[in-house]
Amino acid sequence: MLKLENVSITFNKGTVNEKKALDNVSLTVEDGDFITVIGSNGAGKSTLMNAVSGTYEIDKGKIFLDDKNITRLKEYQRARFIGRLFQDPLRGTAPNMTIEENLGLAYSRGKRRSLNIGIKRKDLNLFREKLSELGLGLEDRMKTPVGLLSGGQRQALTLLMATIVTPKLLLLDEHTAALDPKTAAKVMEITEKIVKENNITTLMITHNVSNALAYGNRTIVLSQGRLAFALEGEQRKNMTVEGLMKLYSDNAGDAFTDKMLLD
Amino acid sequence: MGPDKPTYKKIIRLAPKLIIVIALLLLINFTMMESVVIGTLEKGLVFSLLALGIFISFRILDIPDLSVDGTFTLGVAVSVMNAFNGSPIKGIILAVVAGAVAGCVTGILITKLNVQPILAGIITMTALYSINLTIMERPNISLYRKDTIYTMAKDIFGEDYYKLVVSAIVLLIASLLLFMFLKTQAGMSLRATGDNEYMVRASSINSDRMKILGFAIANALVSLSGAMYTQYSSAGDSNSGTGMLVVGLASIIIGEIFFTKHTILFGILSAITGAIAYRYILAFAMNLGMDSNYTKLFSAVIVAVAIALPAIKQLIGRTAKRFSKENR
Ligand SMILES: Nc1ncnc2c1ncn2[C@@H]1O[C@H](COP(=O)(O)OP(=O)(O)O)[C@@H](O)[C@H]1O
Ligand SMILES: [Mg+2]
Numbered sequence: 001m002l003k004l005e006n007v008s009i010t011f012n013k014g015t016v017n018e019k020k021a022l023d024n025v026s027l028t029v030e031d032g033d034f035i036t037v038i039g040s041n042g043a044g045k046s047t048l049m050n051a052v053s054g055t056y057e058i059d060k061g062k063i064f065l066d067d068k069n070i071t072r073l074k075e076y077q078r079a080r081f082i083g084r085l086f087q088d089p090l091r092g093t094a095p096n097m098t099i100e101e102n103l104g105l106a107y108s109r110g111k112r113r114s115l116n117i118g119i120k121r122k123d124l125n126l127f128r129e130k131l132s133e134l135g136l137g138l139e140d141r142m143k144t145p146v147g148l149l150s151g152g153q154r155q156a157l158t159l160l161m162a163t164i165v166t167p168k169l170l171l172l173d174e175h176t177a178a179l180d181p182k183t184a185a186k187v188m189e190i191t192e193k194i195v196k197e198n199n200i201t202t203l204m205i206t207h208n209v210s211n212a213l214a215y216g217n218r219t220i221v222l223s224q225g226r227l228a229f230a231l232e233g234e235q236r237k238n239m240t241v242e243g244l245m246k247l248y249s250d251n252a253g254d255a256f257t258d259k260m261l262l263d
Numbered sequence: 264m265g266p267d268k269p270t271y272k273k274i275i276r277l278a279p280k281l282i283i284v285i286a287l288l289l290l291i292n293f294t295m296m297e298s299v300v301i302g303t304l305e306k307g308l309v310f311s312l313l314a315l316g317i318f319i320s321f322r323i324l325d326i327p328d329l330s331v332d333g334t335f336t337l338g339v340a341v342s343v344m345n346a347f348n349g350s351p352i353k354g355i356i357l358a359v360v361a362g363a364v365a366g367c368v369t370g371i372l373i374t375k376l377n378v379q380p381i382l383a384g385i386i387t388m389t390a391l392y393s394i395n396l397t398i399m400e401r402p403n404i405s406l407y408r409k410d411t412i413y414t415m416a417k418d419i420f421g422e423d424y425y426k427l428v429v430s431a432i433v434l435l436i437a438s439l440l441l442f443m444f445l446k447t448q449a450g451m452s453l454r455a456t457g458d459n460e461y462m463v464r465a466s467s468i469n470s471d472r473m474k475i476l477g478f479a480i481a482n483a484l485v486s487l488s489g490a491m492y493t494q495y496s497s498a499g500d501s502n503s504g505t506g507m508l509v510v511g512l513a514s515i516i517i518g519e520i521f522f523t524k525h526t527i528l529f530g531i532l533s534a535i536t537g538a539i540a541y542r543y544i545l546a547f548a549m550n551l552g553m554d555s556n557y558t559k560l561f562s563a564v565i566v567a568v569a570i571a572l573p574a575i576k577q578l579i580g581r582t583a584k585r586f587s588k589e590n591r
Binding site (some may be wrong): 053074075076077080083084085090091092093094095096097101102104105106108109110111113114115116117118119145161162231 | 274345401444446447448449451452455458459461462463464466467468469470525
């Protein structure tokens with residue numbers, strides 16, 4: 001369970017560029033929840049994830065994961081329990097290292113990096129099996145440097161890396177936005193499969209409103225650093241994209257960008 | 264990936280390298296005396312350690328480390344003092360430790376104290392300047408008639424090849440250890456830190472610690488190189504580190520002409536090959552009458568040209584285009 005209590009982040013405090021990116025946000029994510037997050041550009045969605053992952057220190061508030069206060073933990077310390085994907089497929093993998101080396105690094109998540117051999121033989125079988133489940137043929141290219149893969153392949157691999165040791169929480173920040181529609185759909189499909197099979201608690205930012213309704217069990221809407229409203233249960237089940245747009249402009253006080261309308 | 268290229272294209276692509284190798288071998292064979300050939304190889308092996316150290320910071324971690332000149336001299340200082348006092352082996356070991364400590368200092372400046380990498384290296388180098396002089400007590404120390412790890416091995420390996428064998432053994436051990444380390448979990452984390460720091464932190468790796476570790480290993484190797492060199496030449500000079508960074512970079516750049524693949528094995532082989540080739544090119548230039556005062560200029564030019572090469576190519580391309588337009 002993830003719990004945010006009155007979390008605030010202000011950028012460039014005390015300058016003309018001062019920006020309150022998160023304003024007193026409180027949120028509880030139950031175990032097994034798959035929450036989709038939407039909101040216009042600059043609403044603070046990425047900042048929310050960066051606050052949870054520890055990339056940004058928060059100015060105010062507390063963050064708990066499974067009742068453990070993680071507010072003061074560093075990013076790499078939180079990464080023991082938190083898996084993460086970014087919009088940029090280049091960010092999640094080491095390009096000059098091979099697929100199996102990348103997986104090897106991910107597989108020792110949370111353990112001390114010792115002088116033991118980096119990739120054990122028995123791990124290779126597991127990697128091959130997991131890669132073949134992606135259905136991209138990567139299991140036959142385990143000695144290929146990741147830099148030679150396409151964006152979609154790299155993103156799928158990053159997804160595997162983020163979940164090969166099941167995390168307590170998975171953070172997805174528009175992780176299909178940089179991919180072409182067909183690849184994006186494929187990566188989304190893989191995402192749902194992995195999340196479902198391992199029952200991973202997930203927060204997914206998306207700029208695609210229909211995806212926001214199609215996946216997961218709750219949707220939260222951010223606006224100007226605040227939680228504008230949340231959708232769940234029957235109300236969410238019966239919600240249409242148009243209905244959500246209407247609800248948004250009534251509640252959030254600004255309009256969705258064109259980009260969101262088009263998707 | 265696309266289908267494999269036809270063989271003749273591969274040969275054409277390899278041609279420049281083959282020509283360089285053949286030319287180098289011919290030069291070595293026909294222009295140098297055997298003693299020079301071997302002496303150059305010996306130096307190449309000793310300075311391979313320097314190149315390996317610089318390979319760790321500049322290539323694997325992808326962070327410039329300007330403390331190299333200082334840590335090379337640190338190795339010289341620690342090694343020459345111990346050898347002078349009758350413990351050459353202890354001198355080598357302590358030099359490695361001292362180099363690692365110096366590397367940690369640079370690493371901590373960069374990661375924990377947020378000092379720019381370039382400035383951090385300069386700070387360490389400047390501090391070492393005093394420290395090295397303090398260790399050595401005077402600018403020059405001769406090991407004439409003193410035991411070194413080389414002279415100690417003379418009886419075993421014979422009058423002609425003992426320097427070659429000792430240098431080769433130390434280099435072999437160092438590169439083997441380095442290779443094995445880079446395949447461990449810690450070593451892989453180190454490589455990934457230079458490759459993609461975001462990914463490293465997202466994989467629960469402490470990237471700061473990895474950088475410090477990398478700088479420690481890099482400077483341990485650089486210091487080892489200095490430690491070996493001083494016993495090899497039976498003399499220690501507090502200025503011997505000057506320009507070593509550029510020498511090491513030149514070696515790496517030359518090595519990368521031969522090895523383009525980015526694997527660990529090729530990286531290590533590349534640093535060693537480059538360091539040896541550099542010494543031969545230098546020896547050849549001196550053979551042609553180049554003054555030994557110009558060796559640093561020589562390495563500086565190699566590095567500058569190699570780094571400027573893409574820009575030069577572009578310039579030539581543009582000029583050629585303009586010419587063909589004007590002639591139309
Ligand atoms: N590192 C930063 N420094 C300064 N301002 C930032 C930083 N990151 C985000 N912001 C600002 O905070 C606001 C929220 O950004 P973000 O969370 O990235 O929005 P989005 O909802 O589009 O992901 C924006 O106004 C953005 O310009
Ligand atoms: Mg964003």
